[in-house]
Amino acid sequence: MIPKIEKASTEEIKSFQEEKLKLLLNYLNKHSAFYKRMFNEHDININNINTLEDLTTIPTTSKDDLQQYNDDFICVPRKEIIDYVTTSGTLGEPVTFALTDNDLKRLAYNEAISFACAGVSEDDTIQLMTTIDRRFMAGLAYFLGARELGAGIIRVGNGIPELQWDSILKFKPTYIIVVPSFLLKLIEYAQQNNIDVNASGIKGAICIGESLRNEDFSLNLLAIKIKNTWDIELYSTYASTEMNTAFTECEQQQGGHHHPELIIIEILNDEDKPVQEGETGELTITSLGVEAMPLLRFKTGDVVRAHTDACLCGRNTVRLSPVLGRKKQMIKYKGTTLYPPAMHNVLNHFNNINSYVIEIYQNDIGTDEILLKISTSQPTDTLLQEIKDHFRAKLRVLPKIEFHDKSVIQKLQFPKLSRKPMMVIDKRK
Template sequence: MIPDIEKASSAEIKAFQEGQLQTLLNYLSTHSAFYKRLFETENIDINQLKTLEDLASIPTTTKEDLQQFNDDFICVPRHKIIDYVTTSGTLGEPVTFALTDNDLKRLAHNEAISFACAGVKQEDVIQLMTTIDRRFMAGLAYFLGARELGAGIIRVGNGIPELQWDSIKKFKPTYIIAVPSFLLKLIEHAEKQGIDLNASSVKGAICIGESLREQDFSLNILSKKIKEKWDINLFSTYASTEMNTAFTECEAQQGGHHHPELIIIEILDENNQPVAPNESGELTITTLGVEGMPLLRFKTGDIVKAHHDPCSCGRNTTRLGPVIGRKKQMIKYKGTTLYPPAMHNILNDFNEIESYIIEISHNSIGTDEILLKIATTNPTDLFLRRIKDHFRAKLRVLPKIEFCDRKEIQKIQFPKMSRKPLMVIDRRA
């Protein structure tokens, strides 16, 4: 189930996207109060924008724009809105997105071809271990995508390892969708209950929310810990509410594939210029085929690297490597530039660590400070020294570390109405 455009040449893909861009610009100039105002203020003649390179003449859109002018981005009358979703608000106020019936069909198509990318077929059964309620787009997208593909889906929701295993035994899913660290909890429960992990029906996991790989696509520590116990295929998928689109690994597992019929991507530097080949930058997206709330040159805040070499799966599309970090969560610490995922990778290496929070703040002289709050089964000076040695060896810097009660950390991680755990608390102004 590979769309023809994804097997086309780079030149054909570019020509296709330029045609779709024309359609989008005309739609925005007619229906979007925000973009209509932007085109007028910046004296942009959309009829002069013919190529993907011409996008550079349009100012980028930011999360702050969405927060400040949320309703001005909505392009349809209220009676056309079928579903409302909101962003998680990890880095600021949540933003509401309005989806039409066509948007839901597009979302289903996106997830169906993304599932197919990971090898899911019509005869497969998928167990969904994320929430489908609380205005959460991802869970809805997975459900709609499974229906579009014709695969079965079991809506268990997040958490509760006992219920997850009961459902696996009863319904025999072949794929599961989960946050990777939750797979460790499933493994722990199985071992305690004498469940033979590798005798289960599950052959693959589509993982969200946490990275599975290093930048060279080798397994990171979290993935290795899963694979040591449970011999299943792990597929990474990356998406956001703003994109209405997913980048999912194929069976070659060399990055998440771009769907050019659904989204235009740019990787930009600090000056909003395209980065050089093999350089990382901020993923900036333009949605195609979205009715309710399309976006033009929206800066996602995610730092990524694009890969353009041919893939063995037959797709000729760009692939995105693992997210290096959120731009706003970049930390300048003792002369070193860090992103939280690098610290996640180190902390995940210790079985004795039950949970943790990374707190970032400014000290009295205005420079960045890092405090790691860790809940552990081994709160000893010796174990603390092991963690510190690991940080010095891997990152060459040592954050402040304190041991905390597990319940205290869980209270911070799961604030009221939270849809996913908070792993990073940024207290910088």
């Protein structure tokens, strides 16, 4: 199930997107209070925007814009809104997104072709290990995408290894959608209850929320730990509520594929200019085919690298690297620039770390500090020294480290109304 446009030449894809861009600009100029105001304030004549390169003449849109002018982005009458979702609020106040019936159909199409990327077909059954309620777009998208593809879906929700295994053994799903670190908890439960994970019938896991790969697409420590016990295929998928679109790995597992019929992407530097090919930058998106709240040059906050060489799967679309970090979570620590995912990788080296949070704050002189709060069944000086040594070896820096009871970490990871664990708590202003 590869859409024709995704196998087209680079020139054909560009021409196709430029036609879609013109339609979007006219739609926004007619229906979006926010973008009409932007066009007027910056004296932008949309008739002069004819190529993807011309996008650079339009200011970018930020999360702050969405938070401050949320309703001004809505382009349809209230009676046409079928569903409301909210962002997780990881980097600020949650933002509400409205969806029309056509937006839900687009969401289903997006997830169906994303599942197909990972090898899922109508003959498969998917077990959903994330919530479908609490105004969460992802769970709804997975459900709609499975229906669009013709695959079965089992809506178990997040957590509770016992319930997950009960469903796996009873209904025999072939794929699971899961936060990868939870796979370790499933493995642990299986080992304690004499369940053979490799006889479960699970062929693959579509992994959300955490990285599986290093920059060169090799498996990171978390993925290696999983694969050492459970011989299943691990597929990364990257998405956000604002994008209404996912980037999912194919069987080649060399980055998440871009769907050019759904989204225009730019990789921008700190001056909002396109980076040179192969350089990292902030993923900036323009959504195509969205009715209720389309976005134009929206800065996602995620730092990625684009790969433009053709993929052996037959798709000729750009592939995105693993997310290297969130722009706002970049840390300048003792002369070194780093992002939380690098610390996740170091901490995942230790089997006896049960859970943790990374706190970032500023000291009295305004420079960044890092505090790791760790839960372990063995809070010894020996383990503390091993963690310190590993940080020095891998990242050349040593953050402050504290051991805490598991219940303390749980409260920090899951604040009130949280839908997913908060592994990073940024207290900087």
